Each structure stands twice: as structure tokens, then as C-alpha cells.
Amino acid sequence: MPAVGKGSTVLVTGVTGYIAAWAAELLLKDGYKVIGTVRDEQKANGLKEMFDEFGDNFRLATVRDLQEQGAFDEVARKVDGILHIASPFHFNTKDVKKDLIQPAVNGTLNLLKAAAQSKTVSRVVVTSSFAAMMDQREAPFTFTEEVWNKSSSVEIEKDNTNSFHGYLASKAEAEQAAWDFVKNEQPSFDLAVINPVYVFGPVVHPVKDANSINTSVGMIFSTLSGKDIPNEGDHQNFVDVRDVARAHVRALQNEEAGGHRHIASAGPFGHGQIAGILKRNFPEAKIQQPKSEELPNTGFTAKSLNAKNLNIDYIPLEKSIVDTAKSIQRFL
Numbered sequence: 326m327p328a329v330g331k332g333s334t335v336l337v338t339g340v341t342g343y344i345a346a347w348a349a350e351l352l353l354k355d356g357y358k359v360i361g362t363v364r365d366e367q368k369a370n371g372l373k374e375m376f377d378e379f380g381d382n383f384r385l386a387t388v389r390d391l392q393e394q395g396a397f398d399e400v401a402r403k404v405d406g407i408l409h410i411a412s413p414f415h416f417n418t419k420d421v422k423k424d425l426i427q428p429a430v431n432g433t434l435n436l437l438k439a440a441a442q443s444k445t446v447s448r449v450v451v452t453s454s455f456a457a458m459m460d461q462r463e464a465p466f467t468f469t470e471e472v473w474n475k476s477s478s479v480e481i482e483k484d485n486t487n488s489f490h491g492y493l494a495s496k497a498e499a500e501q502a503a504w505d506f507v508k509n510e511q512p513s514f515d516l517a518v519i520n521p522v523y524v525f526g527p528v529v530h531p532v533k534d535a536n537s538i539n540t541s542v543g544m545i546f547s548t549l550s551g552k553d554i555p556n557e558g559d560h561q562n563f564v565d566v567r568d569v570a571r572a573h574v575r576a577l578q579n580e581e582a583g584g585h586r587h588i589a590s591a592g593p594f595g596h597g598q599i600a601g602i603l604k605r606n607f608p609e610a611k612i613q614q615p616k617s618e619e620l621p622n623t624g625f626t627a628k629s630l631n632a633k634n635l636n637i638d639y640i641p642l643e644k645s646i647v648d649t650a651k652s653i654q655r656f657l
Contacts, residue, residue, distance in 0.1 A: 327578040328448040328515070329406035331356040335577065336404040338362045338388070338397075338436065339411025341369050343539045344452065344521075346530035347570035348408055353379045355574065360400060362388040362411065371531040391432030397439035405445050406577050409436045410452040412499065421481055421491025429499035437503060441512040448583060449514050450576045453500040455522040455588060455627060456493040459560055464624025468560070470520070470586040470631055473497060500586075515583035517576040517634075519569065522590045522627055525645045526566030527652035535656040545649045548600050550657060551611035555596045557621040563594040565640035565648075575635045588629035591639035595621045602646045610657075 329335065335352055339345045340361025349359050353376060363369045366385050376383040386400040391411060401407065412432065418424035433451060440446045458468050461476040477493035485491075500518055507516045524541050532538055538546055548554055572589045576582040597615035604612045 328580050328583060329577045332358075333405035334358040334360065334403065336360050336362070336401055336407045338391075338407070338409045340385070341372055341530050342410060343528065343530055343542070344524065344566055344569050344573070345408070345410040346372060346375075347526075347566050348410065348573045349383070350376070350529070351570050351574050353383055358382045360384050360386050360404060362386050362397075362400060364389050368531060375529065391435060392428055394435065395439070397436050398442060401436070401439035401443050401446065403445060404443070405447060407436065407440055407446060407449045408452070408573050408577065409433065409449060410573070412452065412495075418488050418491065419486050421485055421488055421494070425488070425491045425495040426481075426498055429495040430502045433499045433503050434506060437506045437510075437512070440514055441510060444513075446514045448517065448577055450517045450519060450573050451500065451503050452573070453518045453520045453586070454496040455520050455560070455562070455590070457497040457500045457520060458588070458627075459493055462625075464559075465626075466624070467626045467628050468588075469628055470588055473501070517582040517584070518586045519572050519576060520586055520588050521564050521569045521572075522560075522562035522588070523564070523594070524566050524569055525563055525649050526568075526640070527648045529652070532656075535653075538653060538656070542649055542653060544596075545599065545603075545646060546653050546656065548596070548612060549603055549607065549610055549650050549653070551613060554600050554613055554615055557595055557597070557623075559623045560625050560627070561593055561595060561621060561623060562590045562627045563642060563645065564589045564591045565645040568637050568639050571637055572635050575637070579634050582631075582634040585631045585634060587631045587635055588627055589635070589637075590627045590629065591641070591645075593620055593626070594642050595619065597621075598642065599646055602643050603650060606647050607650060607654075
């Protein structure tokens with residue numbers, strides 16, 4: 326028996342976002358009704374046009390501030406399931422506690438408190454990140470759902486302007502807050518969490534210009550534009566946005582997904598690989614020649630212990646990168 330069956334109403338927070346727009350589309354095509362939260366309904370006009378074929382099965386609800394007490398109370402009252410995808414993701418901050426950690430934690434807790442007051446919500450799926458697992462470890466090491474990133478919170482106590490560790494800590498602390506809430510409050514719903522690695526894949530959400538492209542896709546756009554190819558780093562794994570959206574929907578549906586974290590990863594990648602894929606498929610673009618297309622061996626891997634709950638046949642790297650580039654070519 327599915328946790329939230331087809332025909333049910335699902336709340337998708339931050340529906341104009343990169344992952345959320347895809348998740349909403351999958352739900353609608355699968356026969357669900359979707360209520361999507363936005364900060365400004367005018368900015369969602371493109372999404373409303375995109376989902377016009379679904380009529381009243383897609384509706385918008387305005388939630389201007391995720392941190393405001395009771396922000397989700399009204400919209401969560403009559404839904405059956407929730408995908409909480411809205412969360413800050415940027416590195417442009419000088420106060421990571423104020424700009425990243427507090428909004429992520431408070432927004433998640435506000436959502437869960439609203440769900441706990443509902444008499445109909447049976448499953449909440451929260452978007453976390455592989456960042457919540459990226460603890461400082463010695464290579465070789467395999468990261469699984471049993472690992473928690475505790476080191477980033479320590480780092481920002483030393484330096485509250487460290488936006489890299491601030492982002493990692495925001496994901497870890499928000500997810501931990503969600504699990505603690507469920508453990509301590511014992512709500513009528515259960516919780517599933519999706520932890521994606523680097524997310525590539527085509528853009529369908531409203532994007533007005535190149536500066537508005539989300540961070541991970543921005544890396545593809547930068548290479549496509551002829552900028553310097555990023556240096557290889559640790560923990561290099563990717564997943565396509567369509568598979569991340571699919572992971573959310575299956576976590577909502579699959580009874581066994583409740584109570585578990587789920588790494589969403591299609592496998593390792595290298596920036597040289599991406600540049601090579603782009604050069605072969607977009608010969609007219611002025612892409613820099615990569616030093617190597619070999620897969621870098623960092624000594625770190627990501628392995629999901631709970632993959633069976635989602636049962637996803639992941640989109641391969643080349644298709645993901647080509648489809649991403651096609652979707653953002655208009656900004657060149």
C-alpha cells in the first residue's frame with residue numbers, strides 16, 4: 326500500500342525551484358493534485374503556463390517567508406503528502422548562521438509543525454543533500470546514509486563567514502532537526518529524506534537570465550561559455566534532476582521509504598569529462614580543451630544503503646550534460 330496514493334493532494338514547497346518544478350510535473354503526470362508554494366505568484370506565471378494542461382489539479386499558494394511562525398499552517402491543513410524542497414542554496418553571504426543555517430532549520434521546522442497539525446498528512450519527504458554526509462574523512466572512504474557531517478558546524482564556529490561550510494552545515498542541521506522533530510513529537514506522519522549529490526539536468530523552472538541559473542547548472546553554463554574548467558575536487562558524484570524528482574515521488578509513494586535517508590547518486594564524474602562531452606556535442610561553442618577526460622580518483626565514493634526503496638535506473642552522465650546544455654543555450 327502506498328504511503329500517499331495517486332489522486333491525493335501533495336504540497337510542494339518552493340515549486341518554482343530547479344528540483345521542485347520537475348517533482349511537481351511528475352506528480353501531475355502521475356495523477357496527483359499539486360499545491361505549490363511560491364514567494365511571489367507573478368514570478369510563477371511561466372510555471373502556471375507549463376502546467377496549464379492539468380487545470381485545477383495545479384494550484385499555487387503564497388508563502389513569503391519560510392521562517393515566519395505558522396507560514397505553512399493553512400496550506401498544509403488539507404494535503405495528504407508534502408515534498409519540502411524549498412531551502413537556501415547559495416554561497417553569497419558573510420553571516421552563514423543568519424543567511425543559510427537559520428532559514429534552513431526554521432523553514433523545515435515550520436513545515437513539520439504545520440504537518441503535525443494536519444489530520445490528513447501521512448508522509449513528508451524532505452530534500453536534504455549529500456552535503457549533510459560530507460564529514461571530513463581520510464581517503465579511501467565510502468559515504469553512506471549512516472554518515473553525518475558534523476565537521477562543518479565546527480568549522481563555522483571558528484569562521485561564520487565560511488560560506489562553503491555554512492551551506493554544508495545548513496543541510497546537516499536542517500535534516501537533523503527534522504529527524505529530531507519526528508522522534509520527539511511523534512507526529513501522525515512519517516518522514517523520508519532525499520540526499521542528492523551534484524544535480525545536473527535540464528532546466529524547466531522559470532529562469533530570467535544567465536545570472537539566475539542555479540549553482541550546479543551554472544557550472545555547466547560556465548564551461549559551455551568558454552570559462553576556465555573547474556579544478557577536480559573530492560566527493561565528485563552526480564545525479565540528474567529528473568531522477569532526483571523521481572526519487573522524491575517514489576519516497577512519497579513507497580511505504581518502505583519512511584524513516585530513511587536516501588542518497589541519490591548516478592555515479593562519479595570529472596569536470597574534464599563534462600568539458601569533453603560538451604565539446605563533442607556542441608562543436609560551435611568555444612569550450613576550453615580539458616587537460617584530461619579521465620575520471621579522477623579521489624578515494625571517496627557515495628553508496629546508498631537504501632537504494633531499493635527508490636528503485637531508480639539513473640540517467641547517464643552524457644545524456645544529463647547534453648540535455649542540461651540544450652536547456653540553457655538560450656542564455657549564451
